[in-house]
Amino acid sequence: MSEGNEPMVSEQHVLTSVSGAIARLTLNRPEVGNSLSEDLVKALRAELDILQERAEIKVIILAGAGSRIFCAGHDLNEFAGQEDQEILRQDFAGLTGLMQQIMAQRQIVIAQIEGVATAAGCELVAACDLALASARARFAVPGVNIGFWCHTPQVQLARTIGRKQAMMMLTTGRMFPAAHALAIGLINEVHEPEQLEEAVTSLALEIASKAASVLKLGKESFAAQTGKSVDDAYALARSNALANLQHDDAKEGIAAFLEKRQPRWQ
Incomplete structure (x- = not known):
């Protein structure tokens, strides 16, 4: 973890910076849509563990590198051809553990969504305490389109947006715009792309002013x-x-x- 506003070196799966009472964690696999590989999940959970022990940090902002994709979900390359059920079990355990860790994190976690959030990426948005998105952001749980029900994302979605709205997303696999995500309660606010980071920082500072x-x-x-x-x-x-x-x-x-x-x- 680096102090100040300078992120860690670009080879890291997660870039971390701290400014006052606010920490920023950035998923750093833009070349593959910031997809949640086992290594990225481990890195993100490790950073959250560190921040959990820092009582002076009040807010965590979670973002994705690049403006095209916030998070494309689970890294399907780790599934393709994998027959070892124990490896798959550990993979899902790490992913679901990440969602529960965010929910249990002592800090308030704000998702900053630019671009697309799909499948477990959409689950990640739902797991955060608050979520602000670009007007260009889009959201989907498209597993049904490739013969795989989005089993773990449904847990967060059902609890965040309700049964009917979650089933609409899960059964159609459609890509929904930011305005729809706002209307169903998946996100809190929509901002123009050039204003999103400022809006997220402003909200983080407001929350950080509390005890x-x-x-x-x-x-x-x-x-x-x-x-x-x-x-x-x-x-x-x-x-x-x-x-x-x-x-x-x-x-x-x-x-x-x-x-x-x-x-x-x-």
């Missing part, structure tokens, strides 16, 4: 209540709220609000 402890606790609380019954979700929320009130940052934030001043986060 790191609250962002971490909030992300954990949000994930934990999802999928529970309303009664169980509220029971968990009450417990988390009571614990949160005892935190130094909550005490400082409430005091600052009442005193009409800026909070000084611990």
Whole structure:
């Protein structure tokens, strides 16, 4: 990992830079659509592991090298002719582990999508906490077109955009424009290509102005209540709220609000 705004050397599968409380991870296989090879997945998970231990980092931006393809999904070259089921099992375990790792990451993860996001690339977008896309971005889970159902992407899609919208994408394999992705809730905002990076940075800075402890606790609380019954979700929320009130940052934030001043986060 490199400090400042200078990325690591171009031979790396993942380029990493840090500026203040914001880290940027860039998938760096543009020649093959930034597809998720086993090596790239391992590299990305390793960078996330490092950032997980850095409490001063509050936001992670996930992008793809080049403007043509954000991520083309799983690297099909690793599937072709592969008969060893254990190798395939490990490959899928690494990929699904990456998605779960992003969801469990202490930092807020923002996807910056330029170009196309397909299959596991679309899954990657759905796994991130927030997603901003270029007006030229397009999204698809086209496995059905090549005789392979997008089994793992459906997990994130169903939970992000709902059953009906996920099935429309999964059964047709169509390529949908950014406007449609925004309408169904797959992404948060659409920006003109030349304005996308500035918009992502602005959002990251806004989030980074909050207390790191609250962002971490909030992300954990949000994930934990999802999928529970309303009664169980509220029971968990009450417990988390009571614990949160005892935190130094909550005490400082409430005091600052009442005193009409800026909070000084611990």
